[in-house]
Amino acid sequence: MTQDALDPKNLIREAYRIDGITDGECRSVFLDWALSMEATTDHRAAIEGLLERYSPDRPDHPMTKVLHEGLQDAQAPKRRGGWRARARDNG
Numbered sequence: 001m002t003q004d005a006l007d008p009k010n011l012i013r014e015a016y017r018i019d020g021i022t023d024g025e026c027r028s029v030f031l032d033w034a035l036s037m038e039a040t041t042d043h044r045a046a047i048e049g050l051l052e053r054y055s056p057d058r059p060d061h062p063m064t065k066v067l068h069e070g071l072q073d074a075q076a077p078k079r080r081g082g083w084r085a086r087a088r089d090n091g
Contacts, residue, residue: 006049009036015063016054026066034070047071 007013015021015029034043047070055064 006046006053007033009033011036012050012054012063012067016058016061021062023062023065026062029063030066030070044071 011029011033015026047067051067
């Protein structure tokens with residue numbers, strides 16, 4: 001069996017198989033999935049791939065909701081503050 005690049009530990013796949021899984025449990029699975037991915041992984045692309053794979057058949061599943069939330073959180077962070085902002089405020 002080859003390893004799935006989008007879900008190496010099959011955490012997301014298994015979450016979709018659990019009957020009655022809750023939003024909170026899906027968030028825990030998602031966090032474990034995110035932490036288990038390589039640092040160089042494009043998480044946004046991986047989440048999009050997982051959604052393409054699972055959401056058409058399970059649009060109302062809690063993991064689908066969590067993956068969509070993960071896409072929102074995967075946006076590039078915006079820099080706020082720092083020494084330049086403080087220097088401008090003081091001068």
